[in-house]
Amino acid sequence: NAGVTQTPKFQVLKTGQSMTLQCAQDMNHNSMYWYRQDPGMGLRLIYYSASEGTTDKGEVPNGYNVSRLNKREFSLRLESAAPSQTSVYFCASRWGVDTQYFGPGTRLTVL
Amino acid sequence: KQEVTQIPAALSVPEGENLVLNCSFTDSAIYNLQWFRQDPGKGLTSLLLIQSSQREQTSGRLNASLDKSSGRSTLYIAASQPGDSATYLCAVFHASGGSYIPTFGRGTSLIVHP
Numbered sequence: 001n002a003g004v005t006q007t008p009k010f011q012v013l014k015t016g017q018s019m020t021l022q023c024a025q026d027m028n029h030n031s032m033y034w035y036r037q038d039p040g041m042g043l044r045l046i047y048y049s050a051s052e053g054t055t056d057k058g059e060v061p062n063g064y065n066v067s068r069l070n071k072r073e074f075s076l077r078l079e080s081a082a083p084s085q086t087s088v089y090f091c092a093s094r095w096g097v098d099t100q101y102f103g104p105g106t107r108l109t110v111l
Numbered sequence: 112k113q114e115v116t117q118i119p120a121a122l123s124v125p126e127g128e129n130l131v132l133n134c135s136f137t138d139s140a141i142y143n144l145q146w147f148r149q150d151p152g153k154g155l156t157s158l159l160l161i162q163s164s165q166r167e168q169t170s171g172r173l174n175a176s177l178d179k180s181s182g183r184s185t186l187y188i189a190a191s192q193p194g195d196s197a198t199y200l201c202a203v204f205h206a207s208g209g210s211y212i213p214t215f216g217r218g219t220s221l222i223v224h225p
Contacts, residue, residue, distance in 0.1 A: 031210055042217035043155075043200070050210035058212070090154060097143055097162065097204070097211060102154040 002026055004103035006091050012109045013081045021076040021106050023091030029101075031094045032074035034058075034066060036087040037105075043090065049074055081110045113138045115203055117216035124223055130188040132219045134201035139182050141203045142211055146175050146186050149198045149218070158199075159186070191223045 007022045025032065034046040035058075045058030049068040063085060065077045074093075078085060086109050094100040114137045124130060134144070143162045147155040159168045159175040161184070167176040174187040184201060198218040204211040 033213070035215075040217070043202075043215040045213060048210060048212065050208070056208070056210065092155075094211070099157045099160050100145060100202070100213070101157065102147075104154045 004091055004093055004101050006089075006103035006106050008106060009104065010107045012111065013078075014111050015082060017081050018077070018079050019081065020078075021089055021091075021108075022073070023075065023103060024073045025091075025093040025101070026072065027093060027095070027101065028071070029093035029095045030071070031096075032068065033092040033094070033100070034064075034074070034076045035090045035092065036060065036085075037090060038087050046076065046089075081108075083110045086110045113141075113203060113205065113214040115201060115214050115216040117199075117201060117219050119219060120217070121220040122222070124191060124221075126191060126193060126223055126225050128191050128223075130191050130221070132186040132188070132199050132221070134184040134186070134216055136182045136184075136203045136214070138205065139179050140205055141179065142206050143204050144175075144177055144184050145202050145204070145213075146173075146184075147200045147202065149200060151197075155200065191221075193223050193225055195223050196221055 004025045033048045035043045047066040049055045052071045089106045091103040118133045145160045146158040161177045172189040177184045198220045200218040202213045202215045
């Protein structure tokens with residue numbers, strides 16, 4: 001039982017490049033979340049998915065897109081990376097109102 | 112809009128002290144509240160989850176209380192140890208369209224020195 005996994009762990013992009021952050025969970029959770037964490041700003045919700053086939057915007061969705069590929073996988077895409085998107089990105093999952101579990105994070109730098 | 116505040120922002124104490132970390136939220140219509148621990152460069156680890164109908168939860172040396180009507184939660188750490196050094200975050204969840212939306216506080220950075 002690996003829990004929540006994220007790839008890659010680290011990434012450096014140039015402004016304007018695109019990339020997809022991958023997240024997968026093996027706990028049969030229905031809800032999945034993408035956050036970004038910036039110094040002094042705490043965790044902010046980017047997008048979430050309440051169930052397979054549904055996605056909704058969180059607090060800071062601009063510049064991002066998501067795909068809930070199936071119940072296990074929830075990906076985050078940056079179409080044209082900007083320096084303001086330099087951050088640590090966390091994926092999380094949850095079953096109903098139960099405990100939320102986090103992945104180890106992806107550290108992204110946009111030059 | 113829900114706002115979550117954690118006080119203090121940072122805390123440095125000698126080993127053995129009992130600690131209280133505070134979390135307050137502006138909208139009391141929450142579904143539940145969760146306390147997390149984050150070690151430097153790592154993800155978040157869940158410590159305690161309190162449903163809105165509960166008053167407290169305990170796990171080992173940790174005790175979390177919830178006063179929903181006043182918009183407050185506290186995390187009590189008994190007999191602190193250097194291994195407790197980490198950032199502690201609280202998150203409140205409210206229901207929206209069949210999902211549960213979280214709002215996080217900015218955390219309390221705790222250092223326990225020997």
